[in-house]
Amino acid sequence: MTKFTDLGLSPKVLKAVNDVGYETPTPIQEAAIPHALAGRDVLGIAQTGTGKTAGFTLPMIHKLARGRARARMPRSLVLAPTRELAAQVAENFELYSKYVKLDMALLIGGVSFKDQDKLIDRGVDVLIATPGRLLDHFERGKLLLTGIEIMVVDEADRMLDMGFIPDIERIFKLTPFTRQTLFFSATMAPEITRITQEFLSNPERVEVSRQATTSDTIEQKVVSVKAQNRKVEAKAKRDMLRKVIADEGDALTNAIIFCNRKVDVDIVLKSMKKYGASVGALHGDLDQRYRMEVLNGFKNNDITLLVASDVAARGLDIPNVSHVFNYDVPIHSEDYVHRVGRTGRAGRSGKAFTLCLPHEEKYLDKIEELIKGKIPRTEITASEPSKPTETHSRSRSKAIKPDAPKVEAAKKEDVVESKRETQVAEVRKLARNDKNQRPQKEGGRKQGNHNRVVGLGDHVPAFMLRDIRTTAAPKTEEPVAEEAKSDDENAA
Secondary structure (H helix, E strand, C coil): CCCHHHCCCCHHHHHHHHHHCCCCCCHHHHHHHHHHHCCCCEEEECCCCCCHHHHHHHHHHHHHCCCCCECCECCEEEECCCHHHHHHHHHHHHHHCCCCCCCEEEECCCCCHHHHHHHHHHCCCEEEECHHHHHHHHHCCCCCCCCCCEEEEECHHHHHHCCCHHHHHHHHHHCCCCCEEEEEECCCCHHHHHHHHHHCCCCEEEECCCCCCCCCCEEEEEEECCCCCHHHHHHHHHHHHHHHHHHHHHHCCCEEEECCCHHHHHHHHHHHHHCCECEEEECCCCCHHHHHHHHHHHHCCCCCEEEECHHHCCCCCCCCCCEEEECCCCCCHHHHHHHHCCCCCCCCCEEEEEEECHHHHHHHHHHHHHHCCCCCEEECCCCCCCCCCHHHHHCCCCCECCCHHHHHHHHHHHHHHHHHHHHHHHHHHHHHHHHHCCCCCECCECCCCCCCCCCCCCCCCHHHHCCCCCCCCCCCCCHHHHHHHHHHHHHC
């Protein structure tokens, strides 16, 4: 069995790896590190959770140990698609470079430009950045990329999904062609392949697992959600989510709940809080300081449930996540692989549940086609809780700690929300019918009701759904007669 000592890393790097407690490299590390140390371009393909980050940080630290950084001219560059992933890469560098004197700067949004400029002006060996913030510094004249010796693109397929490919191409053109390039990704789309052919020089392709596969250590299930009608589907899903979490009992130590839309993240967060869950939220519209606090709280087990968009699906290394819940079936099949890859990491076992409504089956079919396997289905009736097992009867789930008064209040609020959702659906239906029945133009003018209010679209403000009580207007004492009398006097 290969060990880190067999890969050719320096003693100082090996000492840092040993302090972390690692002895045996993962397959992607074993395959990629020797080629990176030899100075070759590397195209690494591996499923999420296989140790790609250490696969490029360790050889970079080894090679950068000799040399000195110059002001505003970093020696190496690591590009990451999200702030959280960039911060995690920075943590790995600090961890593995503790015995090597290297200066590092992290350039991400939500942080003061002034503080980042000070680091760049001092000179850094390792620059870790998101594409947007990196180009912001470059356009302000605070950064030069002509001294880059090693360039890393992490989670390249996520870059494609987020629309960063034009930025990546521009950054490549700003760096010297003599650089060494390390390209790491979980999947390889045709557009990514085109970029590697254009900007990588005869790369060594390292693929340790079939593209778009899920780990064998993850137990996957699809929970079919059935609602009486489309108007109450959202509430049915929230009820089902709470039931599945409660049924897992003590087996659930912490979990990530993925939603397709940011607005659904906020709704699910509010719903879980009402029922006493230890929960936090993570999506792109939140303040960066809050995002980091929530993420650190989840890593430290201060938060049990993390409701997130796909910003948390890529690259976040939280080894002990026991469960993943797909509140929505991901529209892009590759996102399913990344979501469920947050659990079952580093050889541990994990569970992944996907809540599926009938109209989401088409997305599920594409996912099964991608992973080349059938995901077991299970049906649970949310309105009739399953009988608690012996374990559940002794202790309740750590994720949701019911408090009777809070639960009753939450149920009442759910009823109110359900009525409101029904009212909104009715108003939207009437608006669509009115639009379909509107007469056609005749003679260049619209016929029909000219007093119709337009411009709201499908969104109906809450205040327009409230009942309005009106009081009868006070009767006037025949003002017309008075006015007529006055006119007669004037005429006389």
